[in-house]
Amino acid sequence: xxxxxxxGDNISTDHIAPGRLFHLRSDLKEFSKHVLEDADPExxxxxxxxxxxxxxxxxxxxSSREHAPQIIKIxxxxxxxxxxxxxxxxxxSINIGLLLIECDTDKINAGDELDIDxxxxxxxxxxQNNEIKIQPLPEVMIKLLNEGGLIEHIKKHGDLEL
Numbered sequence: 001x002x003x004x005x006x007x008g009d010n011i012s013t014d015h016i017a018p019g020r021l022f023h024l025r026s027d028l029k030e031f032s033k034h035v036l037e038d039a040d041p042e043x044x045x046x047x048x049x050x051x052x053x054x055x056x057x058x059x060x061x062x063s064s065r066e067h068a069p070q071i072i073k074i075x076x077x078x079x080x081x082x083x084x085x086x087x088x089x090x091x092x093s094i095n096i097g098l099l100l101i102e103c104d105t106d107k108i109n110a111g112d113e114l115d116i117d118x119x120x121x122x123x124x125x126x127x128q129n130n131e132i133k134i135q136p137l138p139e140v141m142i143k144l145l146n147e148g149g150l151i152e153h154i155k156k157h158g159d160l161e162l
């Protein structure tokens with residue numbers, strides 16, 4: 001459960017992980033203090049662990065910077081909900097265990113409180129008292145997320161067996 005921070009379409013990896021701060025890529029905890037700074041300069045200081053990033057189309061477009069989803073996760077974002085995600089950003093997020101939910105975000109407003117049930121495929125908007133049906137995540141994806149992503153799964157098990 002968390003609060004919504006709403007962004008528009010085409011939020012790039014440069015919006016997420018500002019290129020001018022690329023020198024911080026070796027200190028991801030410090031870098032996470034600047035997450036989404038170029039889209040909302042106050043986001044990192046306002047958000048609390050478990051809050052949600054909600055956006056429009058093509059979230060995460062641009063370079064293949066793998067630290068973009070990493071700093072979102074390190075900052076404590078509970079999930080990113082968007083109408084669509086850039087392919088490489090999506091893959092990098094799966095690798096590190098950042099929950100991405102593709103759904104219609106038009107009726108979700110900044111400041112709304114959400115509760116997400118990924119197993120049953122429901123995003124509950126507690127502020128508006130409504131629900132958005134989403135595709136339930138398969139057990140294998142829930143397992144990967146719980147283990148911290150594909151990379152951590154492979155470290156733990158030594159292979160891709162799920």
